[in-house]
Structure formats: structure tokens, C-alpha cells
Amino acid sequence: MIESLLVRLGELQLRRPWWVILLVFSTLLPAGRAASKLTLRTSFTELLPNSKPSVVEMRRVSERLPGNATLTLVAEGEKTEALETFVDHVVPKILALGPNLVVGVDDGPRRLQQFFRDHEGLYASLDDLTSMHDEIVESYDAQVSKASGFDLGLDDEPTKKIDVDEIVGKLDKKSEQAKK
Numbered sequence: 001m002i003e004s005l006l007v008r009l010g011e012l013q014l015r016r017p018w019w020v021i022l023l024v025f026s027t028l029l030p031a032g033r034a035a036s037k038l039t040l041r042t043s044f045t046e047l048l049p050n051s052k053p054s055v056v057e058m059r060r061v062s063e064r065l066p067g068n069a070t071l072t073l074v075a076e077g078e079k080t081e082a083l084e085t086f087v088d089h090v091v092p093k094i095l096a097l098g099p100n101l102v103v104g105v106d107d108g109p110r111r112l113q114q115f116f117r118d119h120e121g122l123y124a125s126l127d128d129l130t131s132m133h134d135e136i137v138e139s140y141d142a143q144v145s146k147a148s149g150f151d152l153g154l155d156d157e158p159t160k161k162i163d164v165d166e167i168v169g170k171l172d173k174k175s176e177q178a179k180k
Contacts, residue, residue: 084110120175128174136162 013020045062048055073090077083091107116123139162 120171124171124174128170132167132170136167 045055045058048058050056071094073094075083075086077086087107091105094102094105143161
């Protein structure tokens with residue numbers, strides 16, 4: 001059955017080739033018009049269902065977020081100082097491309113490490129902070145009592161004066177332990 005249909009189609013092409021060409025063009029025109037309205041969407045997010053609230057919110061937020069590509073530059077070397085110098089020279093050149101092309105540059109952990117060094121007191125444990133607070137308050141109260149004449153000298157141990165360098169030293173010691 002299929003064989004006879006193909007034979008008849010071949011005979012039609014031989015007898016009336018212009019009819020076949022017109023038939024092909026008549027189907028190509030509507031198909032071409034319909035295809036011209038198609039869009040190419042290459043993002044994986046296009047596979048997500050549009051009705052989900054999380055997808056709607058993600059699309060709303062993504063309109064506000066800059067950049068959708070990441071350039072990763074990796075440098076290898078034996079000397080850390082040379083690599084840091086390389087990064088120090090490359091980062092300004094990348095930033096010089098302008099804010100329309102470069103939103104941000106992450107040049108390694110140095111900025112984060114500097115932030116922790118500048119704010120290391122904020123990362124002390126609660127027990128350490130409570131103990132330092134108690135020592136400072138006790139020393140302050142003892143010094144005020146002595147200065148105002150209310151110290152009767154009944155304590156067995158002399159009041160320990162709190163030194164700022166001692167407090168900073170304790171925080172530095174804890175910071176060094178945390179770095180290890």
C-alpha cells in the first residue's frame with residue numbers, strides 16, 4: 001500500500017513538477033510566517049513553571065540584579081607575593097572596563113581577612129566577653145570605693161587594676177587561636 005502511494009507520488013512529480021513546487025511553497029509560506037514569531041530562549045530558567053510564586057519572584061528580582069555572567073581568572077605560581085602583585089595589577093584593569101560591563105571583582109580573601117582583623121573583637125566568645133566585663137566592673141568598683149574612702153581594706157587580695165593592653169592582648173590571643 002505505501003509502495004503504491006510512493007510510486008504514484010513519483011509519477012505525479014514527473015508529470016506535473018510545477019504542481020509539486022506550488023504545493024511545497026504554499027505550505028512553506030504559513031510555516032515561515034509562524035516560525036518568524038518564535039523566540040529562542042536559551043536560559044535554563046525558561047524550563048521553570050511560570051505559575052509558581054517562587055519563579056515569579058525570581059524573575060522579578062532578576063530584573064533588578066545586574067550581570068548574568070561570571071568571568072573567572074585563575075593564576076598559578078610558586079610565589080605568593082608574585083601572584084598578589086599580579087592580582088593587584090589585573091583588578092584595576094578589569095574595573096576600568098566600566099560599570100556597564102563589570103559589576104564587581106572578587107580579588108581573593110584579602111578584603112575579607114582585613115575585615116575580620118578590623119572587627120575581631122566582635123567575634124570573641126560570649127564567655128570571654130562576660131569574663132572581661134566582670135573583671136572591668138569589679139576593678140572599676142574597687143577603684144571608685146578606694147577613691148571615695150569607702151574601702152575598708154578587708155579584702156585579702158589587693159584589687160587588680162585592669163590595663164587596656166592586657167584586654168587587647170587577651171583578644172589578640174583568642175584571635176590567634178581562631179586563626180589556627
